[in-house]
Amino acid sequence: MPSGIDYGQFEEGRGVNYWALDRALQRELERIYTDAEFDWAESRLSEFGEIVGHTIADNADYVDDHGPELEPYDKHGDVQNHVRYPAEQIENERLSYEMGIVADAFEAPPGRDEPMPLSHNLAMQYLLCYADPGFDCPVAMTAGAALVLEKFDDGSLSAYYDGLTAREYDDVIEGAMFLTEEQGGSDVGANETRAEWDEEAECWRLTGEKWFCSNIDAEGTLALARTEGAPDGTDGLSMFLVPHGDLAGSPVTKGDRIEDGPLAPDEVNDQLYRRLKDKLGTIAVPTGEVEFDGAKAYLVGEEENGFKQMTEMLNLERLSNAAASCGIMGRVLLESKIYAANREAFGDTIDQYPLMREDLVDMTVDHEAALTYVLEAARLFSERERAERSAEPRSAETASGETASAGEDAEDEYRLMRLLIPIAKARTARMAVDTASYGMEVHGGNGYVNDFVTNRMLRDAQVLPIWEGTENILSLDVLRALEREGAHEPLREAIEDRLETISHPALAEAAETVESEYHDLASALATLAGEDGEYAQLSAKRLAHYVFDVFTAALLLEEAQADLEDGNGRMALVARRFVANELEAQDARGITSGDRFALEAFEPIVRHAPVDPETVSETVTADD
Template identity: 55%
Template structure:
């Protein structure tokens, strides 16, 4: 990693560049989240993807944005066609992602040059980079990996479902397929247990006919689609749902792509595509299942349990997309501010703009730190599954209990912050930021779906309450925070900030205890506040632990970031800080925004007291 400050004025815009090379924040958190040997190998691949995304994939994405997918439901004779027409540029992005980079392949099969597959963190990092150019495409990319996670664990006992696993994780241009998740129904929404789609057994064991309506189906024509349905006489609610692979096409020859001579459409109708605000590159539509063939995954009536394994990854993928949008919008803002002249100097020289860019940078540092800490836990849980005899045993692991607490919080907070960051980036660019072709307008439209996909903020907040009650995740959360604070406590430059976060951790424990003893309505009323409190405390602890590591390596930059994050989240300064004399955005702009190295010895002068003239 280069230690020289980045000259954003050398760029005309956040295009035709290497997003990985320019994002030292992402590099640092990925390095910490990967096992060391994995990162040494993966960094070159991420660098390749960063270069491709900043050039080739960005070009593809702009073409697809101008020519989004279109659906032909019927042919000229009125027969069901279910054909989605894509711009050829999207096929090239798929080729780069699935075959050349190996997004799904490399976390299930050892890539060339390695003896073992990589962790899911590798996919999360790849999705964050891809979201710099096309957050919409990351939806099918993440569902491809997510569907493979489910089939890898629960679909290997049936050759019919295993062949879809093989195709979902293939890096062969002639064999790979994408995944999808048909979950939402009009009357169900977040209440998945209200789903009405039925599954009727056929004469062939494990093969069912599915009938019902799915209301929000992204990547509508995917061959590796997973769908929930209720078998005859199954219980009501989520406990009665089973999971099925429902292909776009059927092929008696067993080809998941349905390209054989006997290939035919499955019995479903793609009614229409949604006219969405953003994420235009992924077709989202309504599907009527009309006795569609579905292959049972695993055991019946365990479908919702299986789907939650995918949902954990999907929520982190949503957070990765948020991180990518924040990173791209921050990059566009930095470049524009370094290039745009007003009243005789570039606008990044003005104090208010410096403050804005510092605050955006600190928010981004916290978001990436939180997301990749959660990603590492997801990989640790995956290892626990391999070591355990049962799923229930794996769910007792510390990794699972902490992961289940952090993942919904990661998705909740980063989704909202991606919208706020994209919105303010539009303001930084002025009128251009509101106009198509200048990136920020599109990023804002694409970001707006992220608080909705994979669970709204309210649903995620309630999930946090559920995890605290069912998994007692606070019992592993508190030691995890304390461990990080202890790692930073011996550094004088961080000591005061560590004590501030320790006090907040104590208050957070009190808040958790209060909600555990209050009535249900009050607990739900405060659930979102609790989720944000968890995010702030854990992010602060993670940033402090990273700052301690960086100090030992001779760089105090992240110490400034950690201290500023804690001040922003927990500061109770008189007069809203106006009288505090805080000059950090002026005195340390290059460090926080341009990644200039800070000598740890200089941190004593970086407090909030006014600088000497």
């Protein structure tokens, strides 16, 4: 069993292997991968963690100060839509894509006969966000665009799919999703972009504006537009792939643009990248405004089915957003642990003082709770996609280990996934902002200065509650999942199945609390089912957080039980602390309780020291 981690041996959270230092990620992936998947992935993730912790992390700091620049016109006044990137950004892109961050989840990587689950893409995005959450945005949208073409393209866009899933950087086509229009915002049905069929060119032509376009110069962008005669609202929207440009009828790739620079005027699509937004953070991804002026576009899937197709991409994008949130929390937590283990004040390192110990304990618990929830949602998403790819019945096991029919299991996974994903994005985004903000405080004045990474992590985190839907929009989506999908049923089964596994005395009190809260949650769900829509909407945000707390507590308790059976009581401490913080009511704010948990549990929770299961009920002293 691994010993605890001495964070005092490091100067800062760079020049390290992020995979090797993230035992929570290792634990969760070993849980959700098959043995064969984990055996293959472990060395690859270690290699990627090393690359991100060294080269990509250093490059990301440079890119934050020298971000992409837009040159919309050439010297003759012709539109060229050229975005100039620093060499450090190009290197980060090459390293990430050639490590298979997108490709491995769509095409069988070397050493395997089939692709890795999409959760592997999310795990790599998580590690990437230790260094650059901004660059992760194009990566996430590339995977999302590939998923859409895999699901809905009839083969006519296979060249774009091949580029989106390419393993060699020169062959890569990056994806984007241009959804937001100035007058619409979250009201996608108000979009005004129009699409007309061009008989002579045998393609569609888009006219309109998109207001918030991340990865503005993607080689393959997905956009929604309304064809002639289509109804108003989301039902009338169709999805189109909009190329950056054409080279003799072939898609433009990264290699074309790196070697040859800006496209010639006759190779540029009929659109204008008007300007880049002057953003608070996520500098690595150029975000701007686009005018379509008869831009060439290709219909994806069926006409007037675009919004439904976009929601498939949105599920993955929201999970990517949640993975990014967890990655930011992981990096800030690592920086805080290292700084606290080295910074001396009043004759001792600050991690020896009770208040800092409690803060680091709770930051660790928050991070592990968020990661556990997100990767469970990712597991469900991956299982659903794998079932669709195979297009045949599969055997499966429920969380309790009982065999279920493949059809019922797949349907339950989808319904539960529909509920968990918007909650994952909503809750973890807020947690990332709070964690990054406090990480700055741990570093004192240095944390507020641009020379230190906590400054950038907070700026990058601040967009996460906005991307892919605000918390209010996501909370309304939770109501839709409950009303239309009946998601409360698989939620109930998932929680009950996990609580039934808990038998260790060290978990008894926490399990009792969770079970009580679960019954209260069930009552809340029943109450909202009988109330009018206005009251349901008023309660939606509180409900989303309630589901997160109860479901996450059940997940952590299940893992704690398994770890206790394997001879380590550490996860029991994590689970108990999460339950105490999120679900237990304390008299006098806990001041009169005499609780010294954070002091006694510091070594095992913060430094991952193992705990003897025989002593975890009585004491939390870590094993030597």
